[in-house]
Amino acid sequence: MPARSLYPGLTAHLNELSTLLPAGLPERLRRRLSATTGEAAVLASRIAWEIKQPSQSAAFDRIADLASQESGHPIVQACSYADLGDRQALNRLEQARDVYAEARPQRERAWTRFLDPARMAAYRLSTYVNLGDENRVITEGQAALNALSYETDHKKIAATQPRIGDLNEGITSGRQALEIAQRTESR
Template identity: 50%
Template sequence: MRNGALEFVLPARAIYQGLTTHINELSNLLQNSPPDRLRRRLAATAGEAATLASWIAWDLKQPGQSLAFDRVAALAAKESGHPIIQACTHAYKSYAVQGRAAYEAVRQAQRFLPAQGDDATRAWLLSRQAEELAALGNRHALDLLHQTEDAYSRARPHRERAWTRFLDPGRMAAFKLSTYVRLGDEHRVIEAGQAALSAVAQGSDHKKVAVVYADIAQAQLHIGDVAEGVAYARRALESARRSESTWGLQHLTTIEKTLAAHQDQAARDLLGDIAATRRSLGTSPA
């Protein structure tokens, strides 16, 4: 299984050491002056691995290491002639910030897309752009969702890039749901929530399931169904806890803020469990 697939089924700490070893081995091969064609392929592989290592280092709360791997990815992108590696780097950065900064990180990532091809990465970035525009209250996000569907219809996520393997129908449904929630579009929230639920039911226990459940929970809270919102938030928490995913926990931050206004026991218990999980994983709310 490639690193891009392992990252979504194993805890970050379980693969971090192996991934850094892999990058070191690639660096050693590059230092041995291989032929140009092989050198470019090795550099591209090293760059893809470095973007994932940067993401995992961020997930493990090691910002210094994350930045170091970003620099490796930038050098590898230049050496290999694959600037799209930089698109992944900036896309990951968009998850670490909020508001206008997140939107600008996505736009920066899009500047590294080729004119044609790499449609899985294109669909991912359009989805992220839609989410962040929606968070800013811009309804142009709806137009971007149509562009996303077009790009995804051409995409081959499992064949294009190491970082696109997560982009299955469940994750795409969650992007759409998240956009509608942020826009406050109640009618579309209900419809997209059902689509996301159906997609999750067919999936496996990956880290991304925590994100999907968190989006569904937020949608339920948005339409006023606190009981269902708490139930799905708890599923998100259990998935994040099982996979040791701080990314999944980050998606629960908005839910924590929403539930803080509720005094029922189920909400208070959930908030306490989220706080306990953050402490056990050494994280803090974004």
């Protein structure tokens, strides 16, 4: 489903979860509810970013971070640490990698499996692009490309190739990504 179709229902779900948290629940239930709230906030952040609402995305990142602290849930922590664009992001990405390495994504909820090595490499690349660190962009760009599948990751390859100077491959992958996006109504 396109992100724009999921967003209203997800934000309504998140609002309902947020109203239940201060209800004085037993600790075990509060931690589970916090983990669920964190998961919903991470998803809402990603969708808000996809539909070009960066301020909403940042607000959901803050909610995810608070919920991850409250729940102690390793996957929610790893996802919430992946917020981008400031120097803290680098530390958080390292923490996320460590937390994710200890988590068991195959035993977690299905959506958490998205934070794989390729996605982590892409987060690192985006962080260095946002920070303007050209030397690390080239290094991290190559690492991100190495972690991707040329059969399925056309969008990511299209975004990465120009950053490291390979415009022709970026254009080719961009065309393939555009065809997929148009066919699936997804960015």
